[in-house]
Amino acid sequence: MKRILITGENSYIGTSFKTWIEQYKDYYQIETISVRESTWKDVDFSVYDVLIHLAAIVHVKETNEELYYKVNRDLAIKVAEKAKKEHVQHFIFFSTMSVFGVESGAISAKTKINPKTPYGKSKREAEIQIERLATDSFNVAIIRPPMIYGPQCVGNYQRLSNVAKKIIVFPKVNNKRSMLYIDNLHCFVKVIIDNQLNGTFHPQNKVLVNTSLMVNEIAKFHRRKIYLIKGFDTLISKLSEHSNLLQKVFGTLFYDSTLEGYPESIFNNVKFDYQIRDFKASIEESEK
Numbered sequence: 001m002k003r004i005l006i007t008g009e010n011s012y013i014g015t016s017f018k019t020w021i022e023q024y025k026d027y028y029q030i031e032t033i034s035v036r037e038s039t040w041k042d043v044d045f046s047v048y049d050v051l052i053h054l055a056a057i058v059h060v061k062e063t064n065e066e067l068y069y070k071v072n073r074d075l076a077i078k079v080a081e082k083a084k085k086e087h088v089q090h091f092i093f094f095s096t097m098s099v100f101g102v103e104s105g106a107i108s109a110k111t112k113i114n115p116k117t118p119y120g121k122s123k124r125e126a127e128i129q130i131e132r133l134a135t136d137s138f139n140v141a142i143i144r145p146p147m148i149y150g151p152q153c154v155g156n157y158q159r160l161s162n163v164a165k166k167i168i169v170f171p172k173v174n175n176k177r178s179m180l181y182i183d184n185l186h187c188f189v190k191v192i193i194d195n196q197l198n199g200t201f202h203p204q205n206k207v208l209v210n211t212s213l214m215v216n217e218i219a220k221f222h223r224r225k226i227y228l229i230k231g232f233d234t235l236i237s238k239l240s241e242h243s244n245l246l247q248k249v250f251g252t253l254f255y256d257s258t259l260e261g262y263p264e265s266i267f268n269n270v271k272f273d274y275q276i277r278d279f280k281a282s283i284e285e286s287e288k
Contacts, residue, residue, distance in 0.1 A: 002193065003047060004030040005088075007040070007079055008054035012153055013094070013185065017052075020186040028193075035075060045086035050193055052092045053079055058119060065118040072122035073129075080130045084138045090196050091130070092141045092189065097178070097202075097253075099124040099144060104251050107202075109258035127200075139198040143189070146204050146255065147248075150182030150286050156248055160211070161287065164218035164226065171232035171250070172212045178204040178254040181282035184275055202259040205282070206275050211250055217280065221287045 004021075006014045009032035018030050031048075033040055035055045045051065057071045076093065083091050098120030100107050115121040127142055134140040149157035163170070180203055188203045212228050219226040240246040277285065 001026070002028050002049045004028055004050045004052065004193070005043075005045065005048040006030065006032040006052045006054060007035045008032070008056070009034045011054045013148065013182070014052070014054045016150065016152075016182055017186050017189065020183065021190070024190075035079065040079070041082070045083050045088050048088055050090040050092065051079070051083045051088050052094070052189070054094050055079075056094070056123075068118040068122040069125070072119065073126040076126040077129045080133055080140075084133050084135075087137075089137065090139045090141070090193065091133075092143065092192060093127065093130050095123045095127050095142050095144045096120060097144055097146050097255075099127065102253065103247060104253060106252075106254055106256045107259065108256045134198060139196050141192050141198050142200040143192075144200065144202050145180050145185060146178035146253075148180050148182055148185060150282070151288065153182065153286070156245075157286070160215055160249065161218050164215045165222055165224065167226065168224075169227045169229050170212060170215050171236060172228035172230045173210070173233060173236060173250050175211055175250055175252040176208040176254050177211065177252065179209045180204050181277050181279075181286075183277050183282070183285075187276050202255045204255055205279060207279050208254050209279070214283070217283045218287060221284055 006018065008014045014032055018032060021028050021030055033043060053076055055071070055075065057067060080091055080093070096119065097107070098117060099113050099115050100111050101114040101116040101120060102111060103116075113124060115124045130140055131142070147156060149155075184205060185203060188201075191197070192201070216226050216228060236246065236250045240251055
């Protein structure tokens, strides 16, 4: 049985992963802790095989850069150092797509890392320092997920869900976005743990998401009809230049095929279906 510790006990990913992994309760024992106060320093990490670091801040004023670095960089490094010192075998650090600094288009294996926001910069600096801690006995896995969605999630998906349940018309756009359903992420993390993988990973759903079709799929679940109207691409493109929210909703941003979440070679030809929910099923489960 593997013992797993998650930092960030109230995080959406952490709480949902703890619930999801209970179906394998004979194989995993999982606990969560808060690292907001200094009491985490007194926790004995040596009894755990895996530590998943999820504690972070995302949505605070960009002017408060010091807080981003204090939590997303400094705290993450201190937790990783303690884990290594106390002989935790596997450290999984949740980073972000934002480390690339790309706001539109495709992100490939050749895309240079160039974060532009305090959030992205603080996560990238944490990545660098944590990677340096890796040894043969201290495996480090860094996960850079795109937008995550699922039941009870918050953020842009919930906003679109609310819109889909109220309106009858919506712009028809031809964008493509990397997204990741929460259960697919959980399955991804399970594979990382089971195989004690190290390295940097970019998981996403098999199929890139089109915003208009996603809104239409949400409406279908609620037995509503939405009419997708053409001709708004130019207007939305111009408005998106001045609105970060519109850019995130209607813009194109995705990992291309060179950044596969699970390189097949890493499993020595062992086949594993990590995509346990297709897009339609993921929307249905999110909307139940």
